[in-house]
Amino acid sequence: MPTNQYHEPAEELSQETRTFAxxxxxxxxxxxxxxxxxxxxxxxxxxxxxxxxxNAQQEEFKHFGMDLEFLLRKNEKWRLTLQKILFKKGDIVELGEKGEHAAE
Ligand SMILES: [Fe+2]
Structure with a gap:
């Protein structure tokens, strides 16, 4: 059963964008x-x-992590933003602000 994962007409999207979606x-x-x-x-x-x-939830952590890593390898701005937020100590909102500007 197809899922409606495209917000734009799929036939107009590149293969790379469809994979990303x-x-x-x-x-x-x-x-x-x-x-x-x-x-x-x-x-x-x-x-x-x-x-x-x-045990099953642990598998889902792995799947989520692999999906996220794939996406971050495809989008440099997203990667740069998350590099300032993830696995850091401190105020999450402040880290988010730093991350937002990291990709500028
Ligand atoms: Fe899964």
Whole structure:
């Protein structure tokens, strides 16, 4: 079943842009799965079921990370912005402001 992942007419988009859009969709789906597992894990009482879901969520972390890395390799401004925000200590909003200007 096709998903409506294009905001513009797909036939007018380059192959690279269509791949980028598909990876954005995949990134969103991985984030959604992480959120769903977070909720299920928080409520699950069965120890084994909880362990399986925790393992599955870990897989989704990996998928999300690979999708994000792919996208950042394709968009230098996005990469530069996130390099100022991710894995840093300090105020997140301040880091975001620095990141916003890093790509200028
Ligand atoms: Fe996944």
């Amino acid at each position: 598909r990876m954005i969709t995949s990134l969103c789906e991985e984030a959604e799965a992480i959120g769903w597992y977070e909720q299920r894990i928080s409520l699950e009482k069965d120890k084994d079921a909880k362990a399986i879901m925790t």
